[in-house]
Amino acid sequence: MTTVTTTLRAEQLALSYGNQKSKIGDVIAEVNLSLIAGQVLVIQGPNGSGKSTLMKGLARQLRPAAGTVSLGEKDIWQMNIGEFARQVAYVPQSVELPWEMTVHELVSLGRNPHQKWWSTALSKSEGALVASAMSRCGLDGMGTRKVNELSEGEKQRATIAMALAQEPHFILLDEPTANLDFRYQLELIAIIKELKAQNIGVAAILHDLNLCARVADQVLLVGKSKAHANAASSVVALGSVKEVLQPAQLRAVFNVDLTILPDPDGDCDIYIPRSLIN
Amino acid sequence: MLVKLFALILFTIVLMLANLCLGDIMVQPIEALQTIFTTPAAPPGQLHDVIFGIRLPRLLTAAVVGLALATSGYLLQALSRNDLADPYLTGVSSGAALGVAFAMLFKFDFQSIPIFAFAGGITASFFVAFLAKGQAHYGLSVAKLLLAGIALSSVASAVITMAMTVFGTQLMAQGLNLWLLGGISGRSWPELIPTSLYVAVGLFTALATAKQLSLLSLGEEAASSLGLNVGRSQVIILSAAVLLASSAVALSGMVGFVGLVAPHISRRLFGRAVRLQLVTSGLTGACLVLFSDLLARTLNASQELPLGTLMALIGGPFFIYLLSHSLERVNQ
Structure with a gap:
């Protein structure tokens, strides 16, 4: 891992799905954030508040309608796609896992941005890298398993291992805990902590406030203002867990009353959603 | 897997040999091979004419058409991530046919037909x-x-008919109709050799894009996050698929369903691994067309059946079966 600390930064970022002509409104606008190596940023917000859209914008999947996303000094759209993929890995909400592909083959595809376009051969050091990516995601000895025979948790870990094999400085995870039971959710948190320990910057969308509180260095809370339901989402708060996950703030964004209790056995608070507010 | 692949290659060779020997004039396999691999006597005999003038170019045409259509079908299926795609069903063949009709109508050199x-x-x-x-x-x-x-x-077919009625001669229209039915009778070296070169280019491109196909099979978002230029790869793969399909159309007219049926059979036999499929789909397609052409020539002795008709007879019900099968799977 290089010692250069790059930053993934969004400035005045606005994103929309329309093209220039059919100007439908922005999904999310005026986002400013910066993510540095070894830090975990969790994105929170209600359904439809543009979290995945924001992720696509950071992942160079969607061009900004306004503002910029930059990596270090460079605008990510000034980089070519391979150059970007060598530094930032993105795990979309749903990766289609083809039949017949083995776990090892899948994880090896993560080496693509470092390879010549025709080559699938792994050098010795690349082979070791793939093996270590699998091992860090708890996939030891599963290399020859077919990906479509894996459990949901294993599939999720396999796609994260593929992202790890890219040797990125940053990993972007779009709802990595969707479809996972609580054991696998905890496993995923452990993996994110492991990535952090490897000095990788992680941005993740997590719905569960309790998971979020356990792992986040920064929380970005996005939402729409009540007065303008059709307007773009924007950043409601950005800061530490304690700063952002406050009852009044969450209540305003999610329209839900919640209780926050101190954890008797740990140092994270416990969040209990109580009732709907209309 | 290697044994199965070897068996498929062997089967292809056996079918080729059968196409070489069976027909109105029966030839002993040994005799046929001797004719091919020895220099002919000063005045070439009748056997030599049958083998070199008719049977050999025809069976090679069948093999090339099958190879091209099946590989094209496989590429289209992989690209659209949809097992029902095929050059015939997606209109690629019709577009190519329109191109050919245009070339015929304006009497372009037949070498330019594939273009x-x-x-x-x-x-x-x-x-x-x-x-x-x-x-x-x-x-x-x-x-x-x-x-x-x-x-x-x-x-496309309406435009072809209209153009032929308005601008073409009756003879031309009849010729084109016969050609559109799909068949490879009367194809010989001058058509076969240049078209085979286009097919070779298409096959080579297809094989070279194996990794891109693997990446695309993860979905376009995941593929691009792995550094693949998705749009460019799709255009290259699509062009290869179209080059293969249109070469086949230029050679044999509208032979349907090969691109649908062959990749399916090949998947049943060999699984879905991309590199293997790129080879086995094509070989299966070659076998399919070789076999169908053998039937087309020998089933009805008085007049041979159009190859396209025979393929539709085999492929149509297969398509219906796949359609109902895949709908069942979706509904479950």
Whole structure:
């Protein structure tokens, strides 16, 4: 891992799905954030508040309608796609896992941005890298398993291992805990902590406030203002867990009353959603 | 797996030999091979004429057409991530046919026919891909793909008929109709050799894009996050598929369903691994067309059946079966 600390930064970022002509409104606008190596940023917000859209914008999947996303000094759209993929890995909400592909083959595809376009051969050091990516995601000895025979948790870990094999400085995870039971959710948190320990910057969308509180260095809370339901989402708060996950703030964004209790056995608070507010 | 692959190659060779020997004039396999691999006596005998003038170019044409259509079908299926795609059903073949009709009508040199076929095919494919893309950002809609293909095929065949009626001679129209039915009788070296070169280019491109196909099979979003230039890869793969299909159309007219049936059989036998499929789909297609042409020549001794008709007879019900089968799977 290089010692250069790059930053993934969004400035005045606005994103929309329309093209220039059919100007439908922005999904999310005026986002400013910066993510540095070894830090975990969790994105929170209600359904439809543009979290995945924001992720696509950071992942160079969607061009900004306004503002910029930059990596270090460079605008990510000034980089070519391979150059970007060598530094930032993105795990979309749903990766289609083809039949017949083995776990090892899948994880090896993560080496693509470092390879010549025709080559699938792994050098010795690349082979070791793939093996270590699998091992860090708890996939030891599963290399020859077919990906479509894996459990949901294993599939999720396999796609994260593929992202790890890219040797990125940053990993972007779009709802990595969707479809996972609580054991696998905890496993995923452990993996994110492991990535952090490897000095990788992680941005993740997590719905569960309790998971979020356990792992986040920064929380970005996005939402729409009540007065303008059709307007773009924007950043409601950005800061530490304690700063952002406050009852009044969450209540305003999610329209839900919640209780926050101190954890008797740990140092994270416990969040209990109580009732709907209309 | 290697044993199975070897068996498939062997089966292809046996079929070729059968096509060489069976027919109105029966030839002993040994005799046939001797004729091919020895220099002929000063005045070549009748056997030599049958083998070199008719049987050999015809069986090679069958093999090339099968190889091209099946590989094209496989590429289209992989690209659209939809097992029902095929050059015939998606309108690519019709577009190519329109190109060929145009070339015939304006009496272009027959060497240029594959180029016109490619131009027609690529136009059709972009048109269909554009329609099937729809609102969604990623992927093609299955229903839209097939419907766009059907619509395009109807329009293409109407345009061909109209152009022939208005501008063409009756003789030309008859010739074109016969050709559109799909067949490889009377194909010989001058058509076969240049078209085989186009097919070779298409096959080589297809094999070279194996990794891109693997990446694309993860979905376009994941592929691009792994550093793949998705749009460019799709255009290259689509062009290879169209080059293969339109070469086949230029050579044999509208032979349907090979591109649908062969990759399916090959998947049943060899699984879905991309590199293997790129080889085995093509070989299976070659076997399919060789076998069908053998039937077309020998079933009805008085007049041979058009190859396209025979393929439709085999492939149509197969398509219906696949359609109902895949609908069942979706509903479950």
